[in-house]
Amino acid sequence: MKINQRPDNAMQNESKHSEIHKPHLPFLVFICIASALGGLLWGFDAIVISGTISSVKLQFALSPAMEGFFVSSGLLGAVFGSGLSGWLSDKFGRSRNLLLAAVLMLLSAIGSAWATNIELLVFARWLGGLGVGISAMVCPLYISEISPTHLRGRLVTMFQFAITLGIMIALFNNYFLHQWAASVADTAAEGSFMQWFVADETWRAMFASELVPGLFFLVLAALLPESPRWLVKVGRHEQAGKVLNRIFRNGAKQELETIKQTVAKESATQTNFLDVFSQKYRKPLIIAMLLAAFAQFSGINVVFYYGTSMLEDAGLKADGALSGMAVIGFCNMIFTTIAMAFVDKVGRRKLLQFGTIGAIACLAGIGASFNSGANTMLIVLMCAFVAFFAFSLGPIKFIFASEIFPTNIRSHAMAIVILTMWATDTIVGQFTPSLREAVGPAVTFFIFAAILVPQIFMVWKWMPETAGRSLEEIEADFHKADV
Numbered sequence: 001m002k003i004n005q006r007p008d009n010a011m012q013n014e015s016k017h018s019e020i021h022k023p024h025l026p027f028l029v030f031i032c033i034a035s036a037l038g039g040l041l042w043g044f045d046a047i048v049i050s051g052t053i054s055s056v057k058l059q060f061a062l063s064p065a066m067e068g069f070f071v072s073s074g075l076l077g078a079v080f081g082s083g084l085s086g087w088l089s090d091k092f093g094r095s096r097n098l099l100l101a102a103v104l105m106l107l108s109a110i111g112s113a114w115a116t117n118i119e120l121l122v123f124a125r126w127l128g129g130l131g132v133g134i135s136a137m138v139c140p141l142y143i144s145e146i147s148p149t150h151l152r153g154r155l156v157t158m159f160q161f162a163i164t165l166g167i168m169i170a171l172f173n174n175y176f177l178h179q180w181a182a183s184v185a186d187t188a189a190e191g192s193f194m195q196w197f198v199a200d201e202t203w204r205a206m207f208a209s210e211l212v213p214g215l216f217f218l219v220l221a222a223l224l225p226e227s228p229r230w231l232v233k234v235g236r237h238e239q240a241g242k243v244l245n246r247i248f249r250n251g252a253k254q255e256l257e258t259i260k261q262t263v264a265k266e267s268a269t270q271t272n273f274l275d276v277f278s279q280k281y282r283k284p285l286i287i288a289m290l291l292a293a294f295a296q297f298s299g300i301n302v303v304f305y306y307g308t309s310m311l312e313d314a315g316l317k318a319d320g321a322l323s324g325m326a327v328i329g330f331c332n333m334i335f336t337t338i339a340m341a342f343v344d345k346v347g348r349r350k351l352l353q354f355g356t357i358g359a360i361a362c363l364a365g366i367g368a369s370f371n372s373g374a375n376t377m378l379i380v381l382m383c384a385f386v387a388f389f390a391f392s393l394g395p396i397k398f399i400f401a402s403e404i405f406p407t408n409i410r411s412h413a414m415a416i417v418i419l420t421m422w423a424t425d426t427i428v429g430q431f432t433p434s435l436r437e438a439v440g441p442a443v444t445f446f447i448f449a450a451i452l453v454p455q456i457f458m459v460w461k462w463m464p465e466t467a468g469r470s471l472e473e474i475e476a477d478f479h480k481a482d483v
Contacts, residue, residue, distance in 0.1 A: 027246055028147070032155050034220035035142050036162035038098055038135030041105050041213055043166025044173075045074065045128050046301065047329070048210060050308045051174030051322065052203035059201070060118040064433040071305055072429035073122040074108075074129035078422040081133020086273070086415030088134065093231075094142040095224040097134055102218040104131030106211065113197075113208035128210075129422075137418040141411060144402035145227040146247065153344040153399055157336070160395035164336040166213070167304060168329035174308075175322040177205050228256070229407050232263045263407055276412045281405065285413055287462050288401040291352075292421035294455040295393045298359055299448030301425055302432050303328065303382055310441055314375055324379045331383040332390045339391035347465050348396050355392020356455050359385055363449035370442040397421070403466045 049071060057067050081101075089097050108128025115121035140159045147155040181202040188195035198205050228247075231240035237260065244252040276285060302310075307328065311321035343351060362385035369378045397417075405413040435444050 024247060024249055028151075028155075031146060031224060031247075032143055032158050034217075034224055035098060035139050036159045037213065037217040037220060038101055038139040039159040039162030040166035040169070041102075041210070041217055042132045042136060043163035043168075044170045044210055044213055045105060045108070045132055045166075047167045047170040047304045048174065048206050049074070049125075050171070050305055050325065051178065051206050053306070053309055054312075054318075055201070055203045056118075056121070059203075060121075062118070064437055066118070068430040068433045070118065070122060070125070071433075072426045073125040074132065075422055075426040075429050077126035077129020077131075078133035078136065079129075079419060079426060081130040082137050082415055082418035082422050083133070084415075085134045085137040085418065086412040089138050089141065089230075089411045093234075094138050094145070094227045095221065097138045098142070098221040098224065099218070101131040101135035101138070102214060102221050104128065104134070106214040106218060109207060109210035109214055112210075113204045133418065133422055136421070137411075137414050140398040140402045141414050142224075142227055144399075145229040145407075145410075146225075146243075148248070150344070152403070153348075154340050156399045156402055157340045157343050157395040159398060160390075161333070161336045161340060164329070164333040164390060164394070168326070168333045169213075171322070171326040171329035173209050174206055175319075175326050177202055177209070178318065178322055181205070229259055229263070232256070232259050233267075233407060259407075267408065273412050276409050276416060281409065281413065283462070284404040285416065287458070288397075288404065288413070288417045289420045290455070290458055291393075291397040291400060291463075292417050293424045294356075294452060294458075295389075295397050296421055296424040296428055297448065297451045298389060298393060299363065299428065299445060300386070300389050300394070302428060302444070302448070303386060305429060306432060306436075307382065310436075311375070311378070313441065314370060314378055316375055320375075324382075327379065328382050328386055332386045335387040335390035336395065339395050342391070343395065343399065348400055349459055349463055349465050351392045352396050352459050352463070353456065355388045356452060356459070358388035359393065360449050360452050360456075362388060363445050363452070367442045367445035367449065370440075370445065400463070400466060404464075 053067065053071065056062065056070060060066075062070060081104075085097065088100070105128050108124050108131065111124030111127060112121060115124055140156050143156050143159055144152060177198070181199050184194055185199040188199050196204075197208075225243045225246065226239070228240040228243045231237070231243065237256070240259070241252065241256050244256050248255060275281070304325075307325050308318075308321045311324050312318065316324060339351070362381050365381045366378065366385065369381055401414055401417040402410070432444065435447075439447075
């Protein structure tokens, strides 16, 4: 079997699996929504900062380099969080780490809203990034391990959908808080809390608003069962069986036996973190890392982190820039929903190829339109770019990485992939202000378009199709493939 071909019987396998393993949908949906809230908080936390940059930059007199550090401080925290997440999730389980992530993000929201200087603000953002880094690895891993094969792609995509929903909520949140601040400025008493917190320093209210989804995530994460694959790995077979019985209406016993056999085979060969880099796993690891890096180097988060200020630079007023970003966030959510519908039917490779080509075309168009004065066209092209990203590059990097590694190293491999994502995102976040100042926003987007071109050939040549196959089948077949 060629590694870049989908097995002919993939759809038949998927149909057969769906008949044998019928899930308790209400419970399964609850699990996935509750765990995917980590993605919502990630999206909210990453994008709420876009509405604060101008005010924080002015209040604390930030240089372009310090502006980049303020934006990337959360990303640096995510690098540390993702680096620790593999060990933490193997040691303490998946669900407990979701609780830890929720606590860290709540502390970050409080610290960011009440920071009295840029140092405390940066530290609070770093702390939130730590939680985001943990949840970014654990959430898709947990959903992948707990999902039936025939629903896995769609359910893991729910995590990406939650990220886009968080992005959209944050963008609308920023817009309406900006409107509210204008009205409060006319009515609030001089020297009052409302005047300080909402009218004069609206960025504090923007950061504080993260407390609401953070509390929801904390409560729901406490109700999640542990991953049955992790439970089998640590010898808690009875508890794993109980979790599987709650997930499946039938076929739970068969699923447990399959997991036990796979874990027993893996346990026969002791592994450690360095085994992830062995010859056996090198190619899937490189592919997964490249997918993560290309997704961030596409410039997607430049649109969301700096989109408001870029639209202002293009001639829009603050209200127009914020409303334009809200529309872009809405497009992001809609097209992630489309990905949920097609990712298992069409397959990962076709969606990724089509989305990459479309994203390159849109990035080039954004670069060409930036200095033309055509602000409406600029917003339309940004929406189109985000749409192509949302149904391809965005969700597929998580799905693919959560599918291609065996249970005994999956958490370590996922941690490396997510670490790659955060490291490249940190580079983009840190250096974009300086790059914009040096070459201008138009050339910046041309650079992002050029960086994405190699992904077309990488997916065509190296990336296997994983849709419609169980994690155990992928593990068994991947290394037999002719690369």
